[in-house]
Amino acid sequence: MEKLIEIKNLTYTYEPDEEGQTGYTAVKNVSLDINKGEFVAVLGHNGSGKSTLAKLMNAIFEPTEGTVTVKGIPSVSEENGDRIRRIVGMVFQNPDNQIVATIVEDDVAFGPENLGVEPAEIRRRVDEALKTVNMYEHREREPHRLSGGQKQRVAIAGVLAMRTECMILDEPTAMLDPKGRQEVINTVLRLNKEQGMTVVLITHFMEEAVLADRVLIMDGGSVISQGTPREIFSKPGFLREHGLDVPQSTELCLELGIEDCVLTVDECVEKLSLMMGGAV
Amino acid sequence: MSVPIELRDVSHFYSPGTAMQVAAIKNISLTIEEGEFVGIIGHTGSGKSTLISHFNGLLKPSKGTVLVDGEDISQSKEVLRAARFKVGLCFQYPEAQLFEETVAKDIAFGPKNMKLPEDEIARRVAEAAKYVGLRPEMLDKSPFDLSGGEKRRAAIAGVMAMEPKVLVLDEPAAGLDPRGKKEIHELIRNYRSRTGSTVVLVSHSMEDIANLADRVIVMNHGEIAMNGTVDEVFSHASDLQTMGLNVPEITRVFTALHDKGFDVPPNIYSVKEGVRILRALLEGGVG
Amino acid sequence: MVKDITFGQYYPSKSALHNMDARMKLVLTFAMIVCIFLCHNFFSLGVMALFTVIAVIFSRVPVKMLLKSIKPVLVILIFTAVLNIFYTKGGETYFTLFNKISITEKGVNTAVFTMIRIVVLVVLSSLLTYTTTPTMLTDALERLLSPLKVFHIKVHTLAMMMTLALRFIPTLIEEIDRIMNAQKARGADLETGGLIKRAKALIPIFIPLMVSSFRRAYELAFAMTCRCYTGGDGRTRMKQMKLGYRDFIALLICLISLAGIIVLNRFFIKII
Numbered sequence: 001m002e003k004l005i006e007i008k009n010l011t012y013t014y015e016p017d018e019e020g021q022t023g024y025t026a027v028k029n030v031s032l033d034i035n036k037g038e039f040v041a042v043l044g045h046n047g048s049g050k051s052t053l054a055k056l057m058n059a060i061f062e063p064t065e066g067t068v069t070v071k072g073i074p075s076v077s078e079e080n081g082d083r084i085r086r087i088v089g090m091v092f093q094n095p096d097n098q099i100v101a102t103i104v105e106d107d108v109a110f111g112p113e114n115l116g117v118e119p120a121e122i123r124r125r126v127d128e129a130l131k132t133v134n135m136y137e138h139r140e141r142e143p144h145r146l147s148g149g150q151k152q153r154v155a156i157a158g159v160l161a162m163r164t165e166c167m168i169l170d171e172p173t174a175m176l177d178p179k180g181r182q183e184v185i186n187t188v189l190r191l192n193k194e195q196g197m198t199v200v201l202i203t204h205f206m207e208e209a210v211l212a213d214r215v216l217i218m219d220g221g222s223v224i225s226q227g228t229p230r231e232i233f234s235k236p237g238f239l240r241e242h243g244l245d246v247p248q249s250t251e252l253c254l255e256l257g258i259e260d261c262v263l264t265v266d267e268c269v270e271k272l273s274l275m276m277g278g279a280v
Numbered sequence: 281m282s283v284p285i286e287l288r289d290v291s292h293f294y295s296p297g298t299a300m301q302v303a304a305i306k307n308i309s310l311t312i313e314e315g316e317f318v319g320i321i322g323h324t325g326s327g328k329s330t331l332i333s334h335f336n337g338l339l340k341p342s343k344g345t346v347l348v349d350g351e352d353i354s355q356s357k358e359v360l361r362a363a364r365f366k367v368g369l370c371f372q373y374p375e376a377q378l379f380e381e382t383v384a385k386d387i388a389f390g391p392k393n394m395k396l397p398e399d400e401i402a403r404r405v406a407e408a409a410k411y412v413g414l415r416p417e418m419l420d421k422s423p424f425d426l427s428g429g430e431k432r433r434a435a436i437a438g439v440m441a442m443e444p445k446v447l448v449l450d451e452p453a454a455g456l457d458p459r460g461k462k463e464i465h466e467l468i469r470n471y472r473s474r475t476g477s478t479v480v481l482v483s484h485s486m487e488d489i490a491n492l493a494d495r496v497i498v499m500n501h502g503e504i505a506m507n508g509t510v511d512e513v514f515s516h517a518s519d520l521q522t523m524g525l526n527v528p529e530i531t532r533v534f535t536a537l538h539d540k541g542f543d544v545p546p547n548i549y550s551v552k553e554g555v556r557i558l559r560a561l562l563e564g565g566v567g
Numbered sequence: 568m569v570k571d572i573t574f575g576q577y578y579p580s581k582s583a584l585h586n587m588d589a590r591m592k593l594v595l596t597f598a599m600i601v602c603i604f605l606c607h608n609f610f611s612l613g614v615m616a617l618f619t620v621i622a623v624i625f626s627r628v629p630v631k632m633l634l635k636s637i638k639p640v641l642v643i644l645i646f647t648a649v650l651n652i653f654y655t656k657g658g659e660t661y662f663t664l665f666n667k668i669s670i671t672e673k674g675v676n677t678a679v680f681t682m683i684r685i686v687v688l689v690v691l692s693s694l695l696t697y698t699t700t701p702t703m704l705t706d707a708l709e710r711l712l713s714p715l716k717v718f719h720i721k722v723h724t725l726a727m728m729m730t731l732a733l734r735f736i737p738t739l740i741e742e743i744d745r746i747m748n749a750q751k752a753r754g755a756d757l758e759t760g761g762l763i764k765r766a767k768a769l770i771p772i773f774i775p776l777m778v779s780s781f782r783r784a785y786e787l788a789f790a791m792t793c794r795c796y797t798g799g800d801g802r803t804r805m806k807q808m809k810l811g812y813r814d815f816i817a818l819l820i821c822l823i824s825l826a827g828i829i830v831l832n833r834f835f836i837k838i839i
Contacts, residue, residue: 060789
């Protein structure tokens with residue numbers, strides 16, 4: 001498998017007084033790889049270092065110790081940072097604080113404009129990106145009139161138009177209602193499955209992490225566990241210890257002593273039906 | 281005894297009198313009874329926020345009457361002001377309201393506006409801080425130095441310190457991690473069991489509503505679509521789904537099993553309860 | 568709802584005016600506004616009014632929306648009209664009261680004249696914002712001012728700041744609304760009391776607003792860095808500005824109007 005992001009012994013300490021943090025070490029000795037085309041979910045409670053890790057992955061922060069390498073480019077200088085951000089795009093939690101233009105399509109164009117892409121090509125990319133996230137018919141609207149889910153899809157389109165290979169989403173659904181959350185997650189899932197976009201999804205919602213190929217658990221700045229969703233969610237006690245949770249269906253089956261971990265309502269109903277076959 | 285909140289045929293229009301007039305809520309009649317725990321659900325734009333803003337008179341109805349403690353709050357400025365303190369409204373992301381130098385001063389903002397004596401304010405601040413689990417040494421910190429979850433709790437304490445008859449919370453756990461969410465629910469339960477006061481909770485999480493509320497009001501297109509006990513409301517899973525809502529995950533499992541003909545009740549709202557029922561059934565089946 | 572306050576009230580359409588080059592629109596609007604003040608009698612003002620009507624037709628902006636933009640200046644309109652009617656003297660006297668207050672021909676003329684002027688002014692300038700997105704407008708301004716780079720003025724940075732300000736005004740208005748409601752729910756009294764008390768009452772609103780604005784600015788800076796923003800150098804634009812036949816026709820119409828105004832100013836007596 002081709003490695004897209006390689007992280008080795010990464011540590012990051014905030015400078016004293018920056019944002020009121022006093023020399024706080026947010027990421028401690030993390031080593032991991034993100035493979036091309038993979039969908040990785042990162043779980044961890046607030047302050048576990050997830051967001052800092054994300055900012056290190058696209059070179060907004062430079063490592064205090066260790067290395068982050070994206071397609072062979074080490075994140076050590078401003079110039080390299082710029083090259084890395086052409087490969088790794090990012091979507092943030094608050095949709096309002098990442099939209100820069102007053103018209104949807106102008107905002108999507110912002111990235112490619114910064115890259116110096118030819119105008120006609122930008123137009124093509126913008127239309128394509130907006131169609132991909134199902135926001136094409138809203139292209140001339142003002143962002144502040146959109147719903148939260150729509151705003152986040154515009155932000156995703158903004159990354160798509162830059163033609164990055166990887167998209168990091170830092171709690172993109174935390175401020176959305178269930179409908180908006182569904183819209184965003186469906187979009188992300190489709191991008192990963194159909195276009196082979198590498199996705200790193202930081203989230204608090206277990207039902208979103210279930211959809212990933214691989215789940216990382218962070219606490220205290222370190223990656224304390226990783227594996228497939230089934231492996232991870234079969235340890236509810238461990239997850240709770242680290243401020244996390246498991247989906248209700250999963251918990252129900254585990255409590256009943258069902259060995260293989262179920263992740264969705266449908267799986268759960270199927271398993272239970274089989275078990276109770278005789279009980280009808 | 282008068283009911284804490286009563287709405288009689290209340291409608292609220294935005295841009296009234298123009299072609300763009302939109303009814304945010306229409307013809308709402310409801311009562312919130314003393315000591316009740318009411319959950320309000322509805323998708324974004326269903327009128328939930330407009331509705332709760334009428335409870336303490338932040339919005340005035342275009343039509344109809346709002347009674348707080350049996351008094352029409354539109355009759356005078358004094359009654360309206362009293363309603364602000366009787367109905368404590370805590371909005372989404374309440375940490376946005378923090379502004380004082382210390383957490384204690386911020387929690388005291390409401391009681392101070394009530395013109396209470398100093399010692400009473402101090403008592404209330406200490407009490408509210410205890411309800412939300414803020415340690416005494418945190419009260420002298422700047423609210424901006426707290427963690428996200430602590431800020432949220434300090435803000436909620438600021439509303440609790442007014443000792444309202446009805447505490448209205450709009451998505452108090454929005455944006456928090458699972459542990460933070462659990463803490464918020466714990467503190468709401470704790471507050472209620474200690475004060476016995478009436479609570480209204482607006483939430484997108486069906487699991488939370490099912491676990492906390494006695495009665496559920498479902499808003500859809502500015503109207504009350506359902507109003508009943510947790511059992512009554514969540515037995516209409518398909519209706520809720522057409523309104524862009526759902527039932528708790530565990531309930532979905534049991535409803536599906538029930539529909540397949542298994543001898544399980546469809547109205548299960550907690551994993552613990554579900555495990556108990558299935559275990560009994562499985563062991564009984566074997567024996 | 569506060570949300571409905573639009574800033575840079577754009578009206579989406581594909582009209583001839585919408586499709587004009589924003590630079591030309593900006594320059595011509597400015598020029599025609601100057602022209603309003605060149606008009607000295609009703610005939611030349613008529614040309615100006617006719618020009619405005621033509622512009623409105625080609626913009627396909629509903630008249631209702633234009634009336635909405637006049638509404639805020641209605642008070643000024645009435646105030647100037649009343650002032651002119653009573654204080655400008657000359658010509659035939661229509662009406663006298665107590666030998667003091669009188670309405671004269673010149674008074675009425677000036678009042679009507681000023682009112683038309685203001686209406687034309689408001690309509691023309693709002694046409695510009697109705698038919699041009701704020702982004703296009705700041706873009707046009709950036710390009711028109713780009714010669715100033717010679718004097719080391721950071722035109723791009725200024726334009727970017729303007730765009731961001733426009734983008735965040737509705738967001739901040741919403742935010743103020745939210746904070747005000749939260750504090751009112753805690754019994755904050757924003758409406759009564761003297762000046763000092765009211766100023767003090769604003770602290771609980773002002774501080775949270777500052778805190779959140781700084782947070783927004785911080786996050787926005789990250790978001791812009793993530794999208795490879797490094798300033799104006801090396802940037803391209805999706806929407807190119809190209810002068811087309813429409814722009815030259817518009818220019819021609821403006822020149823004809825100007826000629827008309829000058830000629831009519833000469834041939835008929837000066838009213839104002």
